[in-house]
Amino acid sequence: GSIAALNGEIQIPASIAADPEAVRRRLLSWLRRRARAIAEQMMSVYAAEMRVTPTRLRIGDQSSRWGSASSDGTISLSWRLVMAPPSCFEAVIVHELAHLRARGHGVRFRQIVERHLPDEATRMRELQRLTPALAAVR
Helix, strand or coil, X not given: CCCXXXXXXXXCCHHHHCCHHHHHHHXXXXXXXXXXXXXXXXXXXXXXXXXXXXXXXXXXXXXXXXXXECCCCEEEEEHHHHHCCHHHHHHHHHHHHHCCCCXXXXXXXXXXXXXXXXXXXXXXXXXXXXXXXXXXXX
């Protein structure tokens, strides 16, 4: 059997549930895949709207930062975003895609972000508030 989400609950088959290490490993893998699927969906919507072309999506294990964008167009995101509210996940997506058009966090960057997600700063503050709890998940 495989892990699934149903009615807002993660269901773990008994065959996996009996082994705590298997639960940890399989759940982590499932959360990473889910983070990728959500990110891809949000990125396709916003990349088109923001007229940017990300070249690659990396789902990493960084707990110090939620995301980054490199000059070659790679967007890197922490799998832990999957545990954050979708509104916060969305804010990180818009934030990182904006970096494909403007490096740094200057005026031009802020204008791009706020044009596409006016409350991005509020959502990012909410995410920062949740960071210690989410970073604790290993």
